Amino acid sequence: MKKLHFTDPFRHKHPPIQDANKLFDAQLTRGQRAADWLASMMGSWLFIVIQSIILAAWAVLNVVAWISHWDPYPFILMNLVLSMQAAYAAPVIMMSQNRQADRDRVEAHNDFMVNKKAEEEIRVILEHNAAQNDALATIYGKLANMEDNLASILLQPPEPPKATRLRNEK
Numbered sequence: 001m002k003k004l005h006f007t008d009p010f011r012h013k014h015p016p017i018q019d020a021n022k023l024f025d026a027q028l029t030r031g032q033r034a035a036d037w038l039a040s041m042m043g044s045w046l047f048i049v050i051q052s053i054i055l056a057a058w059a060v061l062n063v064v065a066w067i068s069h070w071d072p073y074p075f076i077l078m079n080l081v082l083s084m085q086a087a088y089a090a091p092v093i094m095m096s097q098n099r100q101a102d103r104d105r106v107e108a109h110n111d112f113m114v115n116k117k118a119e120e121e122i123r124v125i126l127e128h129n130a131a132q133n134d135a136l137a138t139i140y141g142k143l144a145n146m147e148d149n150l151a152s153i154l155l156q157p158p159e160p161p162k163a164t165r166l167r168n169e170k
Helices: 020-027 030-042 046-063 076-155 163-168
Strands: none
Touching: 020 076, 030 046, 030 076, 046 076
C-alpha cells in the first residue's frame, strides 16, 4: 500500500511588503519637498490661470497707464521677469523629475520583490496540488480494489447456515 504524503504547510520566510511611497517620502528633505510642491503647482491649471491674470493685468496697466508706464510696450521688464521665472523653474522641475525617477526605481524594486514572493507562493501551491493529485489517485486505486473485492464476495454463493451444514454432514 502506498502511504499518502502531503507537503508541509507553507511558512512565509520573507518580510512583509512595505509601501514604497512611505519609505521614499520619509527620507525627503524640506528643500526636496518644496521643489516637489513647486513643480506640482507650476504644472497645474491654477498656476496657468493665475499667471495669465497677472500677465494680462500687467499689460493692461502698462498700456492704459493708470498708474505709470513702469514697463512700456513691448514689455521688456515682463519678458525679463518671465525669463527669470523660467530660469529658476526649469532646474526645480528637473530636480523633482529626478526624484520621481528615483521613486520609480524604488517602486520597481518593490514590484520585483512582490513578484518574487508571489512566484514562491504559487510554486508551493502547485506542489501541494500535485501531492493532492497523487493522494487522490492512491485513494481511487484503493477504492477500486475494495470495489473489486466486494464484487467478488457478493458473487460467491452464500454458505448455508451452520445448523443445515451439520444435518447434511450426518
